[in-house]
Amino acid sequence: MAxxxxxxxxxxxxxxxxxxLNITIAALVYYYxxxxxxxxxxxxxxxxxxxxxxxxxAEMGKPVVCSFGIGGLTYWTLAGLRILSHVARLxxxxxSRLIVxxxxxxxxxxxxxxxxxxxxxxxxxEGAEDQYNPDDLPFLSGQQYAYVGGYIGIMQRTRPGxxxxxxxxxxxxxxxxxxxxxxxxxxxxxxxxxxxVAALACASDYILIGEEAPxxxxxxxxxxxxxxxxxxxxxxxxxxxxxVVIGIAANSIGNDLILRxxxx
Amino acid sequence: MAEILxxxxxxxxxxxxxxxxxxxxxxxxxxxxxxxxxxxxxxxxIVTAFTVALAVIAQFRRGMNIINRRSRGWYFKVYxxxxxxxxxLFSLMGRESGPYHWVMYSVVNPxxxxxxxxxxxxMASTCARAFRARNTKAxxxxxxxxxxxxxxxxxxxxxxxxxxPVALYLGDTFGFAAGRMFLISVTVxxxxxxxxxxxxxxxxxxxxxxxx
Numbered sequence: 001m002a003x004x005x006x007x008x009x010x011x012x013x014x015x016x017x018x019x020x021l022n023i024t025i026a027a028l029v030y031y032y033x034x035x036x037x038x039x040x041x042x043x044x045x046x047x048x049x050x051x052x053x054x055x056x057x058a059e060m061g062k063p064v065v066c067s068f069g070i071g072g073l074t075y076w077t078l079a080g081l082r083i084l085s086h087v088a089r090l091x092x093x094x095x096s097r098l099i100v101x102x103x104x105x106x107x108x109x110x111x112x113x114x115x116x117x118x119x120x121x122x123x124x125x126e127g128a129e130d131q132y133n134p135d136d137l138p139f140l141s142g143q144q145y146a147y148v149g150g151y152i153g154i155m156q157r158t159r160p161g162x163x164x165x166x167x168x169x170x171x172x173x174x175x176x177x178x179x180x181x182x183x184x185x186x187x188x189x190x191x192x193x194x195x196x197v198a199a200l201a202c203a204s205d206y207i208l209i210g211e212e213a214p215x216x217x218x219x220x221x222x223x224x225x226x227x228x229x230x231x232x233x234x235x236x237x238x239x240x241x242x243x244v245v246i247g248i249a250a251n252s253i254g255n256d257l258i259l260r261x262x263x264x
Numbered sequence: 265m266a267e268i269l270x271x272x273x274x275x276x277x278x279x280x281x282x283x284x285x286x287x288x289x290x291x292x293x294x295x296x297x298x299x300x301x302x303x304x305x306x307x308x309x310i311v312t313a314f315t316v317a318l319a320v321i322a323q324f325r326r327g328m329n330i331i332n333r334r335s336r337g338w339y340f341k342v343y344x345x346x347x348x349x350x351x352x353l354f355s356l357m358g359r360e361s362g363p364y365h366w367v368m369y370s371v372v373n374p375x376x377x378x379x380x381x382x383x384x385x386x387m388a389s390t391c392a393r394a395f396r397a398r399n400t401k402a403x404x405x406x407x408x409x410x411x412x413x414x415x416x417x418x419x420x421x422x423x424x425x426x427x428x429p430v431a432l433y434l435g436d437t438f439g440f441a442a443g444r445m446f447l448i449s450v451t452v453x454x455x456x457x458x459x460x461x462x463x464x465x466x467x468x469x470x471x472x473x474x475x476x
Contacts (some may be wrong), residue, residue, distance in 0.1 A: 012293050019291040022455060029459040072312075075454050078466065109319035110312070135335055139323055143372060145379035171383055178386040181393075194443045199387065202394035210446050211453020217466045226465055229456060236452045 002256050004264040017264045021236075028232045036225040041234070046188055046206040047219050050083070050164060051090060053186040057161030058094035065160040065185070067151070067176075068115060069167020069192070070104025070144060075214055076192045077111055080167025081118055082217040087164055088122030092131060096161075101154055103140040104147035104172065112139055148172040152179045162186040166213055169196070177203035211237075276464045283462055324348065408434050 007013050032039070057064045066087045068080030084100065091098040100119060102112045116137055123132035140150030152175060155163065163180035165173065166189070173189065173196050180187040181203055190208035191197035201207050208216070211233050218226040247258035268274065282304060288294070289301040327341040354364035397403040414420045415431030460466045 010293060011291055015291045022287075022291075025452070025455050026459045029456055030463065033460075033463065033465065075457050078461070079457065082466065106316055107312075109323065110315050112319065113322060134326075135330065139326070143376065145376040146372075148379060171380060174383055174386045174390065175379070178390055181390075194446045197446065199390060203386075203390045210449030211456075214450075214453035214457035217457070218460060221465075226460075229460060229465075233449075233452050233456050237449060240448045240452070 002259040002263045005257070005260040006264060014263060017261065025232055025236060028235070029229045032228040032231055033225045037228050038224055039228045039231045041219070041227055041230045044208065044212050044215070044219055046190070046208040046212060047083075047216055049186070049188055049206045050087060053162035053164065053188060054087060054090040054094055054096055056186060058096045060161045062161035062185075063097040063099050063158050064091050064162050064164070065099045065101065065155060065158070065180075066164040067101050067167065067169075068111065069169055070108050070147060070172065071111075071168040072105070072107030073111060073114070074168060076166075076168040076190075079213045079216050080190070081111070081115060082220065083164065083166045083213070084115060085118045085122055086216075086220045088119045089126055092123045092126035092128040095128075095131065097133075098136060099154060099158065099160070100137045101140055101147070101151045102137055103142060103150070104144050104169075106142050109139075109142065112137070144170065144172055148175045151176055155179050155183050155185070159183050160185045162188070164188045166190045166208065166216075168192040174199050174203060272464070276462070280462050283458070320348070408438075 004013050004016070006016070008016055011019055031037075054064050064087060066084050068084050069077050071077050088098055090096075098119065100115060102108060102115060116134060119137060120129075120132055120134075123129050138150070138154075140147045151172075155176075156179070160180075160183065163176070163185045165176055165180070165187075169176070169189075169192065173191070177187055177189050177200055186206075187204040188206045188208075189200045189204040190213040191200045192213075197207070197209055201209075212219075215230045215233060218229050221227060243258060243262070247262070250256070250258050285297070285301050285304050289297040324345060327345045330341045331338050331345075351364065351367065354362065354367065357364065359365060391409070395402075395406045395409055397406050411427060412431050412434060414424065414427050420427055457466065
């Protein structure tokens with residue numbers, strides 16, 4: 001690691017830039033949300049396609065399968081739950097049967113009641129509480145591959161019109177996405193780690209890559225202020241790109257300024 | 265008391281304080297905060313363990329409910345509950361040997377391995393569908409995939425020594441760069457998501473629907 005560029009008393013050396021960036025991101029998100037600034041945000045095809053997928057299922061009279069991952073309450077799972085809430089409302093609105101396979105890990109036992117509450121709330125908000133069936137949120141297993149077996153079984157038996165698989169899935173993601181494709185469902189997935197992304201991109205009709213899934217809450221919100229917070233992500237991605245380009249150029253001519261800045 | 269605990273503002277305050285207690289000691293050199301953070305993490309681990317236990321009990325009750333109603337597939341719930349109780353009893357006898365060890369290492373793990381092995385066929389069918397040279401980009405992707413595939417295959421190094429440096433170059437430059445890009449984008453997304461959570465703009469955290 002290169003020498004640090006500067007130090008600030010009280011802040012641990014090597015973590016100063018990280019601290020400043022975190023505070024800046026928080027301040028910018030607060031600014032965009034509180035000022036309700038109207039900003040342009042790019043479309044996310046994977047999230048836009050959810051409505052089309054649920055609508056197609058309703059037209060075909062087939063169920064919608066939506067899962068939020070096999071992990072505990074991580075940000076991937078929370079993003080998956082937000083998408084589940086959206087799917088549940090669309091399903092309640094269109095009268096489609098919604099199946100939510102749960103389980104896959106010990107921690108998933110904690111998430112299940114939260115998911116149950118989210119789906120029930122969505123049905124209540126759409127005035128379709130009578131359509132809500134807790135048996136359509138089966139707990140398949142605390143074991144990853146037993147869960148996959150159950151998930152695939154559900155898809156083979158019910159032949160869903162769409163499968164929306166978000167949250168943190170590991171190697172099980174490919175089994176689910178490929179089976180979904182085999183049963184002719186519109187497949188929307190999110191890759192929670194890099195090794196999964198390439199495989200899921202091949203197996204799915206739409207994929208949420210990188211920060212698109214965590215941004216779902218704001219993106220799907222009707223509130224323009226919430227959506228504006230996504231702008232911060234784009235700004236920081238541009239900053240990262242600029243740092244990478246300048247860093248490569250500077251390092252190539254023997255200047256270690258960016259390296260030292262990143263070490264700060 | 266239950267009403268106070270369900271208060272959304274209170275939940276957000278607790279969440280924000282917990283966040284600060286873990287976030288700040290990572291950056292700031294304050295020993296008292298470090299101690300408090302370590303204690304909070306220990307408390308969280310204990311609470312999580314109890315939450316899992318509670319969730320298992322809730323699952324048990326749900327299963328019993330389905331059995332009593334004789335809902336569709338109720339006999340699978342009987343099987344699940346019986347195995348749940350049996351595994352609990354087995355684990356109390358010891359996990360390194362005895363029936364628990366046997367079930368895990370002779371039944372669960374081999375079955376999981378079989379499922380994992382099947383993944384190869386899923387990958388093959390996905391690749392067969394996706395890797396078609398429809399245009400120049402797809403052609404490049406196909407070529408790169410073929411080179412990496414050959415490199416991974418046994419004996420390729422012996423017969424085609426020129427493949428190895430090309431495959432390593434593809435992985436170490438393009439693959440690595442894409443991985444870093446993914447990491448940066450996910451990290452920024454996670455921080456923005458976290459800020460929205462603390463500001464109470466992510467209702468899914470509290471088990472609520474979308475636009476409450």
